[in-house]
Amino acid sequence: MSDRQRGLVQALSEGTRDRLTQGRRAAVTWRRRAAPTTIGLRAVIALAYFIAAELAVPPDWAASGIYIVPAAVAALAAALRPAGVAPLVASVAVVGLWLLTTGAVDGHGASMWTAAGLAVLLYAGHVSAAVAQRFRTTTKVDSDIIHTWARHLGIVTASTVGITAVLSLFTAYFEAIPPAVALAAGIVSAVTVIYLLARSLHNPSAK
Amino acid sequence: MSLVSNPALNLRTDNPREPWRESEARPVEWRRTPALVRAVALAGFCLLIAVAFGRVDLVLLGVPFALGTALLLRGRPVQTPKASLELAEDICAEGATAEAALTVTNPEDTPITTLVTAAADPWIDLHTGKGDFAERIPPATARRMAIAGDAKRWGGHTLGPVHIRSLACGGLIETTQEILEPKRIWVLPVPDWFESAETLPFADGVAGVHRSRRHGDSGELAEVRLYQPGDRLRRIDWRTSARSQDLYVNATLSERDTDVTLILDLQVEAGESGGIGGTASAADLTVRAAGAVAAHYAIQGDRVGCIEFGARARRMKPGTGRRHNLSLLRWLAAVEIPADALPPSVEMLRRQLPGNRGLHVVFTPLLGERAVALVASLARAGRPVLCVDTLPGHVAPPSRTYWTPAAERLWRLARENTVMELREMGVAVEAWTGAATLDNVLAELSRRRYR
DSSP states (O other), rough: OOSSOOHHHHHHHHHHHHHHHHHHHHHHHHHOOOOHHHHHHHHHHHHHHHHHHTTTOOOOHHHHHHHHHHHHHHHHHHHHTTTTSHHHHHHHHHHHHHHHHHSSTTTTTHHHHHHHHHHHHHHHHHHHHHHTTTTTTTTTOOOOHHHHHHHHHHHHEEEEEEEHHHHTTHHHHHSSHHHHHHHHHHHHHHHHHHHHHHHHTSSSGGG | OSTTGGGGOOOSSSSOOOOOOEEEEEEEEEOHHHHHHHHHHHHHHHHHHHHHHHHHHHHHHHHHHHHHHHHHHHSOOOSOOOEEESSSSSSEEEEEEEEEEEEEEEEESEEEEEEEEEEETTTTTEESSEEEEEEEEETEEEEEEEEEEEEESSSEEEEEEEEEEEEEEGTTEEOOEEEOOOEEEEEEOOOOOOOSOOOOSSOOSSSSSSEEEEEEEEEEEEEEOOOOTTGGGGGGHHHHHHHSSSSSEEEEEEEOOOEEEEEESSOOOOOOOOOTTOOOOOOHHHHHHHHHHHHHHHHHEEEEEEEEEEEEEEEEEEEEHHHHHHHHHHHHHHHOOOOOOOOHHHHHHHHHHHOOEEEEEEOOOOOOOHHHHHHHHHHHHOOOOOEOOOOOOTOOOOOTTTTHHHHHHHHHHHHHHHHHHHHHHTOEEOOOTTTTTTHHHHHHHHHHOOO
16 A cells, blocks of 8 residues: 555646656657668658559549548558558559559559559569568668668569560550450469469478 | 385476476578568469459559569578677676677578667667667678677676577568577676775784884884894984984884775665666665775785675675786676565674774665664674765655655654764764775774774
8 A cells, every 4th residue: 555645636647747758758769769771661661552552543532531541541551560461451452443443433544654653663662561571660771781672673663664665565466366365375374473473482491 | 215206296286377388499490471472462463363354454563573572582591590699798897888799690692681689688778770780691601790788887787688580582581580598798887986095904914005003114113212132223213322322223113914894785775776877876886885995905905805794695705906806896796685685694794704803894875773783793893893874865765745854854863873873882984975085084993093
């Protein structure tokens, strides 16, 4: 039993004051230790997913507050928890919205270059989240890690642009292929790629 | 029947909880991350939808994921990296840098990223970027990384445990977390500056700097007396001899060393320690003051020993010189004040004291009856006792009720009364304030001795 006599209001106010003091100290410590590189990576994740979400829908949707707020929340969630499910949810949502709006909304056509931009943004968010998934905001990151990440992102972006250019050039040629052949070739290609990627999920050091 | 097969020893206890068993460390191995699953899922999803709906643009959405994942997984490591933690030095001083070297070896032909998260004792303030960092380790190389922090207070502190996780292929695969055991580092107290010009009473050693009561060769004049056979000719006082027509010689007192026994009262802690740059608690003052006094006398040539008046009752044998001083600082760094410990026995401590009549310096905050009883019993036994008050000036009881200030005032008056009673018993009591603090009381002790 405490020998100190104090009322409920006083106890609550003192508790609040203590917590505020502790919070202020924690904020000061965090500000002193925060690593700009890691915070920059997280900013890239948030920006990439937010811009992708804005790009995936028609401009009038993208300008509405009802759309902007959830898009920003999803992007922020992906940036704050890059190791969680948030980046996957944000990516699937963007792809779903793209599929929905390009098929259902008039005037919002599926342009190749817009799709390429969307793909690069989604991949930038994904690969940044992969790099930053285990880093705290106070983790000091070696500059070589950032160089490797930027080089990889550059290579993939260039390749995507190249493939987009090839696909754009030969659109008329692809349209000439009979639908059944195109479907069969697509299924075989997709299954092959998925099989190859799925093999990578096995753990090599567990053998 | 052997003890091992005795069924009484295998009975279950009444405690319903299972006895704690140390879990085996999980082997370090590579595993996929959520990022790899995400990449595969998105690529497959886009490609399947593209085929199903005949949409070339969805192929484009899946292309970077398939291409990037394939590029990253080209050089996939199989062997896991090896990590080890070693202390640069297992001893450092207060305010200095405590440092450990972490070595991570990458046996594979692909670069990896190693994420290091180190923990440390609250008294070791890890430097920014030295406790939480990520480093890229090139293929088939080992990298040595420093985990360092400021040691803010004396004592035995731990640096670690260190959590290590390696990532490869752009974060698509990672190792399970490896935990390296913490290392113990001893932070030696930085003693306050103490220098005393006063000689100590009861110097009865072989050779030293203190004036003893025995005659011998030195510069300290004892008396001028008549020449006796055996006196050296150079001791003859020619001026006195010429005046008196008899031969007189200058007799001198020898200079000898003495034993200094430091008794540290470690029953209770008072005040909050702020480390080397902050406020000092009673234990801080006790340890730093004892270190200062010990350093002064040990380096001067006196034999200095230490005894704990606390739960652990440790004792350090008397010794002299710089090496002994370092050992003494290491001994002081291991001082602990356990909570709810058994109270120490005054009689037991008195039995541990050496039988000679060297100086006894008791470092105590005078916060318990046992400490006062110890000092009083030493004084009654005729030992020269010097009591150093190590209660920090800023220490005050927490404000609990309206009566707290009055109670504190009464307590302080009672404490002053106790100090006066000790002085009346012949104990020199002095508060510790650093250099030359003890000169007055030492001079008083010497005067009493030669009175």
